Amino acid sequence: MDRPTAPAPPPGCPAHNSGGAVPLHGPEFAADPQAYYAYLRHFGPTAPVELAPGVEATLVTDYATALHLLQDSASFRKDSRRWRDFNDGKIAPDSPVVPLLSYRPNCMFSDGAEHLRLRQAITDSMARIDSRQLSQSTERISDFLISQFSARGSADLVGGYARQLPLFVFNELFGCTADIGDRVFFGISGMFDGVNAEKAIAVLFEAVGELIALKRAKPGDDVTSWLMQHQSALSDEEMVHQLALLLGAGAEALVNLIGNTLHRLLTDDRYAYKGGLIEEALDDTLWENPPMTNYAAHYPVADMEFAGQKLSAGDLVLVSFAAANTGPALTAARQAGSNRAHLAWSAGPHACPSKDPARHIAVAAIENLLNQLPDVELSVPEDSLTWRPGAFSRGLTTLPARFTPVQPVRRPAAQTRTEAPSAPRAGTGRRGERGGMWSQFLNWLTK
Numbered sequence: 001m002d003r004p005t006a007p008a009p010p011p012g013c014p015a016h017n018s019g020g021a022v023p024l025h026g027p028e029f030a031a032d033p034q035a036y037y038a039y040l041r042h043f044g045p046t047a048p049v050e051l052a053p054g055v056e057a058t059l060v061t062d063y064a065t066a067l068h069l070l071q072d073s074a075s076f077r078k079d080s081r082r083w084r085d086f087n088d089g090k091i092a093p094d095s096p097v098v099p100l101l102s103y104r105p106n107c108m109f110s111d112g113a114e115h116l117r118l119r120q121a122i123t124d125s126m127a128r129i130d131s132r133q134l135s136q137s138t139e140r141i142s143d144f145l146i147s148q149f150s151a152r153g154s155a156d157l158v159g160g161y162a163r164q165l166p167l168f169v170f171n172e173l174f175g176c177t178a179d180i181g182d183r184v185f186f187g188i189s190g191m192f193d194g195v196n197a198e199k200a201i202a203v204l205f206e207a208v209g210e211l212i213a214l215k216r217a218k219p220g221d222d223v224t225s226w227l228m229q230h231q232s233a234l235s236d237e238e239m240v241h242q243l244a245l246l247l248g249a250g251a252e253a254l255v256n257l258i259g260n261t262l263h264r265l266l267t268d269d270r271y272a273y274k275g276g277l278i279e280e281a282l283d284d285t286l287w288e289n290p291p292m293t294n295y296a297a298h299y300p301v302a303d304m305e306f307a308g309q310k311l312s313a314g315d316l317v318l319v320s321f322a323a324a325n326t327g328p329a330l331t332a333a334r335q336a337g338s339n340r341a342h343l344a345w346s347a348g349p350h351a352c353p354s355k356d357p358a359r360h361i362a363v364a365a366i367e368n369l370l371n372q373l374p375d376v377e378l379s380v381p382e383d384s385l386t387w388r389p390g391a392f393s394r395g396l397t398t399l400p401a402r403f404t405p406v407q408p409v410r411r412p413a414a415q416t417r418t419e420a421p422s423a424p425r426a427g428t429g430r431r432g433e434r435g436g437m438w439s440q441f442l443n444w445l446t447k
Helices: 027-031 033-043 063-071 112-126 131-147 158-162 165-173 178-193 197-217 223-229 236-267 269-273 277-288 321-325 330-336 355-372 437-446
Strands: 046-052 055-060 154-156 294-300 304-306 309-311 317-320 400-402
Touching (some): 033 321, 063 294, 131 158, 131 355, 154 158, 158 165, 165 236, 277 355, 317 321
Antiparallel strands (some): 046 055, 294 317
């Protein structure tokens, strides 16, 4: 496709000597993505990027152009079976981006009437979540996680808190038993860490399949049961893929949202002198450092011109939520308008269906942490913090903090959506309280 001549890429960028697609992977991009976005804007509203070695795409960096794309379901489709480079064998099957871009029968990768049917089941089921109960559940889980490190006076607020809390909350929301919840925890954590991801995905799908069988036989007051009772009449296979999407994508976004907002609160003094600091810090994070940075894969249905550039049918086109939110044209508009007009939750027919519960969880988690550890502060220089590499999401590897040691808070156990800890599965080697993290939490609630 035709591209104008652009200035030199950021220092260290491998495109510096090639003049080709700009890589959005590796430590250089992770360390300073805004420098890359500033460079990409010189191409115009869209730019050529490399998501992983050998995987090229067109990235939309302009806010108005991104809105146009996200709302134009006639010209662009979400079904990744249209991805031409993958179909032509140009993308290695073991490429690290394939698990996040390859087709699955869920609402993210569907179009038209099928998308409406699957999405309606999700939105109607998520709308049944009681926000007050969700906040209380999040606080209980927050209490448990804080109790694991509060007496030490130090913690990694990513590994010991932000990375774990969403999985606990989801286990409760979706009605996981102890054994199923332990395996969901293992599966999603393995996907995040990239350690034996293939096995982790298999464990996750097996656990979700067992959860569905359990809820078919014994429905409960949980999202899984509400999904299967929906008038859309989802099959077991459809249930597996919708739940895996909600658990996986939801957890990844929430981990980064909580961690990135805590990072902002601990490194920017201006929030300490304003009321409503958590809500404001969270909104600023969604604008300037969103948890999902470059995603929303779309594919043109035909050869076309888009934003002044030629696209071919089946080209991979992504939206840079991070670049679109921070473009120069938005500065004045953001100051004059709504502080929540960002694209961090995407937009159009595929906008995030869980943004309200996600916001409740993040606010409750951060508020409870700061209430219990009021003098928490960063324990290392800010410039020593590192960010996880990757084109799609933005999150810290660790967030070391220190605080005055405190005794764990114990609150009366409220009724949860989950069942009591189940017996360990044969061959798992779990015994009593030496089970997985979800088993330990359920045991903690009954002490």
